[in-house]
Amino acid sequence: MKDNVVLTMRGICMTFPGVKALQDVDLTLYKGEIHALMGENGAGKSTLIKCLTGINNFEAGEIRLDGIDGPIRNHSTLDAQKKGISTVYQEVNLCPNLSVAENLYIGREPLTKFHTIDRKAMVEGAKRIMADLDFDIDVTQNLENYSLALQQMIAIARAVDMDCKVLILDEPTSSLDDNEVEKLFGLMRRLRDEGVSIVFVTHFLEQVYAVCDRITVLRNGQLVGEYPIAELPRVKLVAAMMGKDFDDLADIKPEGGADLSNAEMMIDAKGLSHKGTIKPFDLEIRKGEVVGLTGLLGSGRSELARAIYGADKAQTGTLKVKGQEVKINAPIDAMNLGMGLLPDDRKAEGIIADLSVRENIILALQAKRGMGHLLSRAEQEKLADEYIETLQIKTASKETLIKQLSGGNQQKVILARWLATDPDFLILDEPTRGIDVGTKTEIQKLVIQLAQEGKSIMFISSEIEEMLRTCNRLAVLRDGAKIGELDGELTQEQVMAAIAGGGDSE
Amino acid sequence: MSRIRKITQMKLFLPVFCMILVMLINVIADVAMGKVPWSFFTISIKNGLLYGRIIDVLNRGSEVAILAIGMTLVVSASAGTDISVGSVMSLCACFCCMLLAGYGVSSTTSFAMPLIVGVLGCLLMGVLCGAFNGTLVAYLNVQPMVATLILYSAARAIGLLFCNNLIVYIRVPTSGLSIGYDIFGGYIGPIPTPIIIAAVCVAVMTIVLKKTAFGLSVQSVGINRKASRIAGLNSQRLILLCYIICGLCAGIAGLVASSRITSADANNIGLNYEMDAILAVALGGNSLGGGKFNLAGSIIGAYTIQAITTTMYNMGVSSAQAPVFKGIIVIIIVVIQAPPFKEFLAKQRAKRQQASGKEAASV
Numbered sequence: 001m002k003d004n005v006v007l008t009m010r011g012i013c014m015t016f017p018g019v020k021a022l023q024d025v026d027l028t029l030y031k032g033e034i035h036a037l038m039g040e041n042g043a044g045k046s047t048l049i050k051c052l053t054g055i056n057n058f059e060a061g062e063i064r065l066d067g068i069d070g071p072i073r074n075h076s077t078l079d080a081q082k083k084g085i086s087t088v089y090q091e092v093n094l095c096p097n098l099s100v101a102e103n104l105y106i107g108r109e110p111l112t113k114f115h116t117i118d119r120k121a122m123v124e125g126a127k128r129i130m131a132d133l134d135f136d137i138d139v140t141q142n143l144e145n146y147s148l149a150l151q152q153m154i155a156i157a158r159a160v161d162m163d164c165k166v167l168i169l170d171e172p173t174s175s176l177d178d179n180e181v182e183k184l185f186g187l188m189r190r191l192r193d194e195g196v197s198i199v200f201v202t203h204f205l206e207q208v209y210a211v212c213d214r215i216t217v218l219r220n221g222q223l224v225g226e227y228p229i230a231e232l233p234r235v236k237l238v239a240a241m242m243g244k245d246f247d248d249l250a251d252i253k254p255e256g257g258a259d260l261s262n263a264e265m266m267i268d269a270k271g272l273s274h275k276g277t278i279k280p281f282d283l284e285i286r287k288g289e290v291v292g293l294t295g296l297l298g299s300g301r302s303e304l305a306r307a308i309y310g311a312d313k314a315q316t317g318t319l320k321v322k323g324q325e326v327k328i329n330a331p332i333d334a335m336n337l338g339m340g341l342l343p344d345d346r347k348a349e350g351i352i353a354d355l356s357v358r359e360n361i362i363l364a365l366q367a368k369r370g371m372g373h374l375l376s377r378a379e380q381e382k383l384a385d386e387y388i389e390t391l392q393i394k395t396a397s398k399e400t401l402i403k404q405l406s407g408g409n410q411q412k413v414i415l416a417r418w419l420a421t422d423p424d425f426l427i428l429d430e431p432t433r434g435i436d437v438g439t440k441t442e443i444q445k446l447v448i449q450l451a452q453e454g455k456s457i458m459f460i461s462s463e464i465e466e467m468l469r470t471c472n473r474l475a476v477l478r479d480g481a482k483i484g485e486l487d488g489e490l491t492q493e494q495v496m497a498a499i500a501g502g503g504d505s506e
Numbered sequence: 507m508s509r510i511r512k513i514t515q516m517k518l519f520l521p522v523f524c525m526i527l528v529m530l531i532n533v534i535a536d537v538a539m540g541k542v543p544w545s546f547f548t549i550s551i552k553n554g555l556l557y558g559r560i561i562d563v564l565n566r567g568s569e570v571a572i573l574a575i576g577m578t579l580v581v582s583a584s585a586g587t588d589i590s591v592g593s594v595m596s597l598c599a600c601f602c603c604m605l606l607a608g609y610g611v612s613s614t615t616s617f618a619m620p621l622i623v624g625v626l627g628c629l630l631m632g633v634l635c636g637a638f639n640g641t642l643v644a645y646l647n648v649q650p651m652v653a654t655l656i657l658y659s660a661a662r663a664i665g666l667l668f669c670n671n672l673i674v675y676i677r678v679p680t681s682g683l684s685i686g687y688d689i690f691g692g693y694i695g696p697i698p699t700p701i702i703i704a705a706v707c708v709a710v711m712t713i714v715l716k717k718t719a720f721g722l723s724v725q726s727v728g729i730n731r732k733a734s735r736i737a738g739l740n741s742q743r744l745i746l747l748c749y750i751i752c753g754l755c756a757g758i759a760g761l762v763a764s765s766r767i768t769s770a771d772a773n774n775i776g777l778n779y780e781m782d783a784i785l786a787v788a789l790g791g792n793s794l795g796g797g798k799f800n801l802a803g804s805i806i807g808a809y810t811i812q813a814i815t816t817t818m819y820n821m822g823v824s825s826a827q828a829p830v831f832k833g834i835i836v837i838i839i840v841v842i843q844a845p846p847f848k849e850f851l852a853k854q855r856a857k858r859q860q861a862s863g864k865e866a867a868s869v
Binding site (some may be wrong): 311330373 | 553567716717719720722723725726729730732733735736737738740797798
């Protein structure tokens, strides 16, 4: 069966202004396989897929599809669908306020002889489709009544019913829980056995190994290689994606670590609170320490940090910075005390989308200096160049608008903004969310390096593993209150037990 | 080809293009009427004063150009417009004339107070109005349109109160070294004073934008207020400042407009000017959704509007019908600048290129 090639893409090239998005990329897809398309953010995965589905107009190369003579070029997704190439995106592209049956038949409704929609036939057909896939749901219910996972499967069912030969799943699992992912995988395997070829784009390594047959790896818009899954163990895959040998992540933390219990006190909060978001808490952070905040989403992790920084003004309690009691009314006060906050919602509170990378980098430093003391253009460019270089920000130029950068690179720009102010105490709220493995490691290393330089860091992350790697000490939060601290050698299980509330460990 | 594209992609291309378009219409109309083609641009000196249609455009367009400075900032920072500027112009003019003539006096031939007091009072009133608007928008989160609607309807009436419901005339002419009230709308040497005042305002603002981080801060707040606050900018104070500058601009424009007629005509000074000011900002290629701004574009936009009006009068369109033609020209200019239209043009261009590329390949 493997000799049966369904789709070949050869020598695909695509340029965006200033960036070579794809250079000479190949992709081969066999009948009845699940093929993972892997790469870091900005490697060109989405661009390649958009070339296939007709959203991008590629410049060179050819695409051949089994059953069609000569190279094909799609001009729209509809075009691609007609040739049997369907795509299901991370966000479900169906209409939530229409019924499941209507969604399945949008644009190809069965008609009666009076050319009205034959609702009966539609519902019957929908029932048959869902039954074929072993889903027992009421197809007359509105789509919005079903979970996101089911909606995604309905989107897949729709694609499959339209005689699709090639099914592209672009990050379908990002918003699903483990159970739902397992269901989706079941469906994928079944479709594979029925002869559908699936291209699977994901960030999650374990999912690749759970369900895929072969892997194509891209890096910086170029093809790294195509491998059968058995020949590419996880470490090698990461190495291929990053283009360097995979550092053992566990090793980044310095052995033993210096004893910081006598170091200068940086932050000393007593009874700080913000009504409705965080109950009164005490927290001490010393110079050179990395303190992690852990807890479930919504447990008050970000809110605690925001109360210290003045993003949400603390209503009770006292705060001492370097031994001095201070009053923080707005973020600028905190900045003048040497603080910085990288917010968790990059889009809403981090980037200034329509400004350039340079302007985004200098913004905080400029605000700190005051409006009358404009950084000269030369100083601005020097700073921008310096941080683009040291943080390896991938951007066409320093004048590129930040919104044109990939998520991980946007995050690096915001990080650069704070490093430029030379802070003594830096709060990093989910600095690694939604960014690829390589950048994650770089950011973790940077955190440890900053701490060694004597800066204090507050690190917030949903990934316990990452916190264990970087933090000296963890503060545990639950339901808007700080419930304890953990230090010493910890395991994930211990931390999770503390979060879950097995017993308050101090 | 690539050079043409470089020029068309420049930020100021469209405002300048529109300006040239209006001038071209003048040239064609002049030729049609049997005049020399360049009569729009001819400048002569009559009775020791500069004279010519282009001087007229610069002179008459001064008020809108001054207003456009403040409006550009307000639009950028708060993604809303200040629709009170026309009324505030009137209020400032009335306040100024009341100070200079004395309350209840309808006509005077000598100043009741030194001229400088009247001028400063006028500007102060503008600043106060701006501060009022700005406080509502920045600190109370009132929609800019609603917040400025208050003074839009009230300011004129307050002005009438200052003038005791009269039209106050200040008949103090400039003669020799003694400066009269007509100076701001009249001439200094051969040059119309409004042109000088507008030029000074533009120059001051340009220097502020070049030498301080004001421009960057305003744009940053306009694009993402929350993120700007986290990065240490005082978003509320910046928005307030923009409204104050806008009010100050309205005060200056009110002084000029009042000086032109040497009186405070509360019902007519600055009537509908807010709309011209907003239009100038839009014609300048600035998004009314806030964020990035381009001051030069707004200024060119302001003079374009005046050029259209002057063109209409020159072509003998009666002042009653002129708005119809103004509307038509504005529609054309706005459509040319609309993103979907630009995309359409870009697609057409790409098609043509592809076609010529194929031809080249086949040869």
